[in-house]
Amino acid sequence: MVAMTTASTPLAIIVLAAGKGTRMKSDLHKVLHPIAGRPMIDHLMASARELTPERQVVVAGHGREQLEKALGAHAAIAVQEPQLGTGHAVQQAEAALAGFEGDVLILYGDVPFVRAGTMRAMIERLHSDDAPAVVVLGFEPEDPLQYGRILAHDDGRIAMMVEYKDASKEQRACRLCNSGLMAVKSADLFSMLAKVGNDNAQGEYYLVDVVNIATLEGRHCAVITTDDPDEVGGINSRGELAEAEARWQKKRRVQAMADGATLIAPETVFFAWDTQLGRDVTIEPNVVFGPGVTVADDVVIHAFSHLAGATLESGVEVGPYARLRPGAVLKSKSKVGNFVEVKKAVLGEGAKANHLTYLGDAEIGAGANIGAGTITCNYDGYFKHKTIIGERAFIGSNSALVAPVKIGADAIVAAGSAVTRDVADGELRMVRGDQLVKPGWADRFHDAMKKKKAEQDK
Template sequence: MLSVIVLAAGQGTRMVSNTPKILHPVAGKPIVHHVLDVALALTEEVVVVVSPQLDALAVTGGRPAKVARQHHPRGTGDAVRAGLEQLQCDDGNVLILCGDVPLVQEAELQALFQQHQQHHKDSISVLGMRLTDPGHYGRIVAEGKRLISIVEFKEATPEIRAINLCNTGIILTSLATLKKLLPELSCQNAAQEYYLTDIMALGQSHGIESYVVEAANSTLFHGINNRAQLAQAEQQYQQMLRHKMMLSGVTLLDPDTVYFAHDTVVGRDTTIYPNVFFGEGVAVGENVTIYPNCHLVKTLLGNDTKVGPFAHLRDHTILEDKAEVGNFVEVKKSRLGTGAKAKHLTYLGDAVVGTKANIGAGVITCNYDGVAKHQTTIGAGAFIGSNSALVAPISIGDEALIGAGSVITKDVPGQALGIAREKQKIILNWVKSRFYK
């Protein structure tokens, strides 16, 4: 049986934010949710330890994880104690993760499990990382794979600080070991906290050995404490997503300028031009072209669709196969049928656009009356002339035609012409009489 305790009770004061550190997003998903998703992929028994003021639902995001409270900030050892109180199991292993390390990967943890199984079931395994700039991370003192101690930076001598093997904060051991050693922790140190890392030294007095497992990719375990580190994590996560996309058959013409969300799905043979931003909830079909400077959120794109340049698709937009949305078009909560086109300077909100309908330049659906939103329905094969306003609720029938510059306030039947503009008037010699008297 495996249980996971995620430590997420840090105050995060260096973020200088009203938002708790663990709720800041990386690729559109809160930091702690990245960690919880990895934990829940390993086991159903997950506890996240947080400070008392945090909202439990915000912390879990609806995930099936228990929430424990560390009522006083007395260190990682005390936080693990709080987490143990929420565990239902009586034995097995406990994996301890840090809630501010969003890039942690399941594969690295599986490697930790495999090496841990080579030792006694009550031993302690620590995931270590070698860093060129160890900074303020705790240092691992080891002889080969045998771990002697972990020394927190505040307690370290210059000789210890010269060590570049650092503690990731990820520990795997048995529940029995934790129950035996945690009560023996002392807060007689520079921070006056109960350091979880002291259990290694305590374990030696009980004949419990500790081992270090070096991470294959140390860059995945950097904790986030400030906005600069948050930006670094975002950049690294984006690089991972971009690489994954390109290996799956997606062409990125300038990868560094394309930003994905954690849940973006893109089909093969799709081409994405520079400066495209994907928010959450976007799924893109195959052979799609997304031109430069587009912003997509909560959008589904069918196969062979085209978007942009400078298009904004948001809030439950659906483009069916071969639909096209072009320059400076905004679409919100609308569905464009197969082969439908809105190529220029258009706003479509709360609209259903039929198959092969054509929306001219400057067309807007007037979906909001100041109190409520209303729907516009445009039939298959309809043609909406340029610079027209469709005042919802309204329905334009199949193959109907709306004259350019019209303000349409009543339904238009199929194959009918709808036009609503003042008849053109020409006054001869008006300019001469007005300006050249």
């Protein structure tokens, strides 16, 4: 059917998130549990924002304070108390949509991966020439389980919708299932919801009944079907959360390799929702990306490294066993080696910190070399302080740089030094006690101890 233009029609989004999520067994609201480092409801809202909705309403119940804090001003919160079913939940958004005239898209906070294209297709079907009263998103899973069924004609017009518990054996044989997602015009939505009753097995007000009400009134409703059942998979337990994470990661790994990255053992690499990778990036096994990581071209990330909030420029080498925390910036061709942690620090072009080092709140100049065991002592128990290391400076192993402190260009800090004052350009700074030498002391000590032990063992 020919779709009419929807560009000038305002859109409102209603997201249902009032369930208690008891199967999660968690104090955290179900829809705030993260997938790829991002709350599941944020995945959904990000897709919805691609349609530039005029209004967004989240229907909350249990844990609504958490939702209010998480969503801020991005969406209005409507409260459903008590929870009397999905139809009753949508009714709670009526006040928030007062005066709104346009299309309404009804989504679920625990169904996070609905694509913007699917949402758009539902709205377009709502505006097609035959003008359905309601558009429902259907899917055909391998196992229909206890999903509600959609009984539809070949042209997509819905004959009837029924919840699983109310369905007959013949109706349960239908494989077209109801995702719960709907598109409907605001002028129709709340008037139809007012006619929904609760004479059913659950004693609840079902949202799907608006379809049957429209049909009884002589109007018709339509179903469109997603080609990816995973798109509408709901998340109700920790197990389903893990399955959703696994599906997301699998797709992201495939995309990373298609975009030109090499993953040595793809199944062991975990990305965040916003990880950005350049071309010819090599990622070894067991690398984890937290949110906020940008990786340029020709970067190598060795095994067992963890990155979050970090920026890696071209030619950088990281790990193995490295940790990059938020604010870490590695300039071109710099290197962070094994058991090195970097936080809120810039490693200049070609600079190196190869072993066993902590660099926090620091600026390291181009070409500088940071020896094994070096620590920037950035915290005095109350405040953080900065360390600045100049270009081509050499910091000897096992040094402690007590911030605030500045090490000049081409300066050398001798191994084992505890530096508390600035070091000038080109200067050598050695801060350690005099070496004590006692010739023959160790031999005499060993002899005495061996004799004492032999006497004890008699």
